[in-house]
Amino acid sequence: MNKTVIITGGGSGLGLALAKQYSNEFNVCLIGRTESKLQEAVRTLSQNNNRVSYQVCDAANYEQVQTVLHAIFEKESVHLLINNAGTGVFEPLNALTKEDIELMVNTNVYGTIYPSQAVFPFFKKQGFGKVMNIISTAGLRGKVNESVYCATKFAVRGFTESLVKEWEGTGIFPTAVYMGGMDTPFWDETDHIKDRSRLKSPETVAKMIFDQDDNRSEIFIDR
Structure with a gap:
């Protein structure tokens, strides 16, 4: 059975770009609201050889996450969860x-913790698994007009660093x-980024x- 990657927030932006990338080699299951x-x-991904499916689920809803992820693991050979x-x-x-x-707290913090907790017993049983948390440079340093956003990303950084040890x-x-920031619809409703031309594409x-997905504990695209 071909391995499967679960990607939360997979309907657009980086999540969709990650789905395109990973679906070249794996089955992909997209999670989103x-x-x-x-x-x-x-x-848009149907032209790839591997199967792409989706499940409607709010990653910040504990009960939904438990139900949906358990159902996916019953049918799929999941090796990677990307909390995006x-x-x-x-x-x-x-x-x-x-x-x-x-x-912000619900989506960024609970939306990372709940899926990570839900996949652990399945990964432990099969003896292998990966959890990739998309954090951004907002988890490395504070920024103007991003106090709560940075707080949530610092939380996910601490959560991930703790899991590495645990x-x-x-x-x-x-x-x-x-x-760093990417040129995605994430910025459509704000003028926080004045010049989007300097941003990398998703x-x-x-x-x-x-x-760089080789089981390392940190991946730095920007610092």
Whole structure:
């Protein structure tokens, strides 16, 4: 059975670019909240030899994650989970609403922790697995108008670094990925990035990630 990669937030941006990259060699299952985006993503990837499927699931919803990921593992030989789902609201702290803060914490933190926890018993049973957490350089240093966004990414950095130690010797390899901003729809609703022409494309970043996916604990695209 061909191996399968699960990608959260796989309907657009880096998630879709990663799906294109990994589907050249593996089956891919996309996870996301918006079915129309997932359906379109599957259509764009249908020309590849490997199977691309999707499951509607909110990565920040504990019960949904447990149910959906368990179902995937029953049918697929999963070897890699890519926690790519993320969101950001880029404003001064005093301009953020309660909803803005909760959205970032839920999506970026819970949306990484819940899937990681859900796949662990399956990876442990099969004796091998990888969990790749897409963090960004916001997990390396603070930035203006990104206080809460950076806080969530620092949290995921600490979570991933802890898993590297916790899972040592289990055959399960956590990886933290740090890259700068990309020219994706992520920035469509904000003027936080003034000149998007200087940003890497998600396709470029996806290939760089794929080429360095060798069980290392950290991948640096930008610092």
